[in-house]
Amino acid sequence: MKIEMRDIVKTFGDKQVLKGINFTVDQPGIHCISGPSGSGKTTLLYILMGLLAPDQGQVLGTEHIRFSPVFAEDRLLPTLTVYENVLLVAGDQQRSRHYLSALGLGEGMDLYPKALSTGMKRRAALARALAYGGDVLVLDEPFKGLDDQIKSEALDLIQSVGEKSFVVFVSHDIEMMHSIGVQVLNLI
Amino acid sequence: MWQTAYLAIGKDVLLASPKAVAIRVMELSRTAAFWIAVANSLSRIMCGFLLALAVGALLAVLAHFVPVIRLLLHPIIGVVKSTPVASFIILALVFIRSTRLAVFIPFLMVFPLVWTNIIEGLEQVDQKLLEMAKIYRISRPARLRHIYLPAAAPYLIASCRVGVGFAWKSGIAAEVLGVTRDTIGGMLYNSKIYLLTLDQYAWTAVVIVLSILLERVVMLLIHLFTRKRRRRGEENGAHED
Numbered sequence: 001m002k003i004e005m006r007d008i009v010k011t012f013g014d015k016q017v018l019k020g021i022n023f024t025v026d027q028p029g030i031h032c033i034s035g036p037s038g039s040g041k042t043t044l045l046y047i048l049m050g051l052l053a054p055d056q057g058q059v060l061g062t063e064h065i066r067f068s069p070v071f072a073e074d075r076l077l078p079t080l081t082v083y084e085n086v087l088l089v090a091g092d093q094q095r096s097r098h099y100l101s102a103l104g105l106g107e108g109m110d111l112y113p114k115a116l117s118t119g120m121k122r123r124a125a126l127a128r129a130l131a132y133g134g135d136v137l138v139l140d141e142p143f144k145g146l147d148d149q150i151k152s153e154a155l156d157l158i159q160s161v162g163e164k165s166f167v168v169f170v171s172h173d174i175e176m177m178h179s180i181g182v183q184v185l186n187l188i
Numbered sequence: 189m190w191q192t193a194y195l196a197i198g199k200d201v202l203l204a205s206p207k208a209v210a211i212r213v214m215e216l217s218r219t220a221a222f223w224i225a226v227a228n229s230l231s232r233i234m235c236g237f238l239l240a241l242a243v244g245a246l247l248a249v250l251a252h253f254v255p256v257i258r259l260l261l262h263p264i265i266g267v268v269k270s271t272p273v274a275s276f277i278i279l280a281l282v283f284i285r286s287t288r289l290a291v292f293i294p295f296l297m298v299f300p301l302v303w304t305n306i307i308e309g310l311e312q313v314d315q316k317l318l319e320m321a322k323i324y325r326i327s328r329p330a331r332l333r334h335i336y337l338p339a340a341a342p343y344l345i346a347s348c349r350v351g352v353g354f355a356w357k358s359g360i361a362a363e364v365l366g367v368t369r370d371t372i373g374g375m376l377y378n379s380k381i382y383l384l385t386l387d388q389y390a391w392t393a394v395v396i397v398l399s400i401l402l403e404r405v406v407m408l409l410i411h412l413f414t415r416k417r418r419r420r421g422e423e424n425g426a427h428e429d
Contacts, residue, residue: 088334089324
């Protein structure tokens with residue numbers, strides 16, 4: 001599998017957010033994108049997943065790719081419980097329960113998103129992405145609102161996925177990105 | 189206030205007393221003709237109301253996804269909305285039997301309301317949830333059920349609440365103008381023709397009471413329909429990390 005983003009340019013109004021970005025994912029591991037707020041990290045992920053068209057440049061190799069995203073917002077369906085949210089995309093009860101339990105949501109499976117704290121919502125969104133089991137796990141600031149203990153456990157889980165599979169990880173935490181990534185694209 | 193007005197006017201042929209109306213309603217309710225009229229009116233008007241709900245909802249969903257349908261329906265709905273109900277009743281009488289008029293007219297009054305409300309509800313759908321559904325390849329029926337329906341539900345409930353009153357009043361008007369036999373509207377018309385003022389007030393009271401009851405029943409059904417979800421939500425208290 002090889003995904004290639006070539007000379008990506010994206011402008012919003014007067015502001016050119018992405019200026020000729022090149023980014024290639026061609027080996028399993030955690031591929032990191034870092035940069036300060038407003039540097040275009042999320043925009044680049046949207047272009048990667050086909051949710052946004054670049055003004056210039058090409059995205060190659062994504063035609064048959066299934067992405068498992070954790071969006072910057074949790075995007076859980078409010079009328080379904082956490083478990084139902086995960087099951088809807090995973091289609092497998094055991095797998096859904098496994099990842100929810102692994103992320104410490106074993107007790108909170110029957111809660112609705114409205115009743116969850118920020119950190120719990122984040123974990124639910126991560127459990128959904130992991131349980132879906134797409135070809136590329138796409139993470140946009142997945143640790144927002146998590147305490148250190150949970151963050152460490154979640155990171156272990158992501159790293160174990162990254163050993164065999166493809167992960168694209170966006171975070172402003174440049175230090176962490178360098179410690180876990182097979183490559184780090186720094187957007188300025 | 190009614191009693192004061194009655195005493196001030198002092199002519200039974202112009203304004204009946206509340207007590208006399210209540211007694212007359214009781215008398216009428218002891219006759220088979222009363223219940224036949226109520227059953228006929230209720231069944232036909234509710235048939236028109238439910239038909240409008242089903243067709244309005246279906247066409248709203250279609251119009252949301254197929255812009256051509258929306259483009260075609262929009263002016264028609266506009267015309268229906270701005271045409272007086274009496275004009276429709278008189279025009280429709282040329283083509284439709286009076287018994288079916290009490291189905292058609294409530295349908296015509298409620299359909300634009302449902303259509304407009306549901307279209308508006310569907311436009312409020314969270315685009316971010318749709319993006320999520322697209323990336324996770326959630327099936328179309330599941331998207332409809334879990335994303336579109338919850339967005340449209342409050343608008344559908346609002347149109348039910350308003351629509352049931354619309355349907356009832358327009359249906360009775362259709363029965364009066366269509367002189368439909370064995371219906372509440374037909375009874376109202378006969379009372380007017382034969383100058384039975386007391387009967388006119390009695391049947392009007394029946395219309396009002398049934399209108400209130402109908403609205404309550406519809407709201408009760410909506411409450412029962414949504415209770416399960418609400419109760420499940422309430423049972424799950426907030427949690428902190």
